[in-house]
Amino acid sequence: MKIRLALPADIPAVFEVRTGVRENHMSMAELAVIGVTPDTLPGMLEGDGRGWVAEEDGRVLAFAMADAADATVFALFVRDGSEGRGLGRLLMAEAEQWLFARGCAQIWLVTDSDRAVRANGFYRHLGWTDDGLQDDGQVRFIKRA
Template sequence: MTTSTHPLIRPATIADVDAMFNVRTAVRENAMTIEELAGIGVTPEAIALAVESAACAWVGEVQGDVVGFAMVDLETACLFAVFVLPEFEGQGVGKRLIQVCEAALFDLHPVVWLETARSSRAACVYRHLGWGREQDLGDGDVRLEKRRSGEPNPKITLSG
């Protein structure tokens, strides 16, 4: 299913939690089941509490259906979740969600960060959107950072 309709990006509500889990368990990369998510503490109750506690999550809708979502940790400046239903990949939903997250994080922090698999499609998207200062975390994962526009970008030398 594809559409040329522009996604609506809006703050997530508690009513969106089930749809967010539907998206999360339907992805191709970094796929996890409800049971696996619960094993790491990601439960509907935990996400509902997060959504209720802070403006930290957004959903992407197409024709009234949630087709993607993103979440941030406002305190630590971390973009920690961006997921889009496979049939809506490549249609700008993820990019728009990332941009909304960046704006929220940059309101509070000059530098923001995320962790992802080095060779994932997601990593390619982040790099394309200007995320860099890549640091190897081992096991195929990397940390990427992005600076608020206008912030000085220090020169660093990566060894190895």
């Protein structure tokens, strides 16, 4: 298994992972409503945006995406059936290091406020701090360099 920068050629696999998760599931139509489509994703991988994939035998198992202009990790998803292998931890480390290297003193992300959602415990385990409930019902986590 290797972690590498995401490329435009990875976009179909990234959407396959994203739409195949059990928790925080979104369909292609739901993603399109928030502006995430196969046409918009390439722009999120350049400039102030970056993405990484965890790949094994040519298959994308997980991905993360970050935006340095907003100092945020806005996506981290692991393919159903590939959880528990440390892929999320490795991808988050890449995103965090990149954001801090780009000069972000504090980074943030949002996730479901339901404590039963695995992401909540995962982010806490990685040293992220709960920064409160947002207007949309999600919880914001922060991490300082």
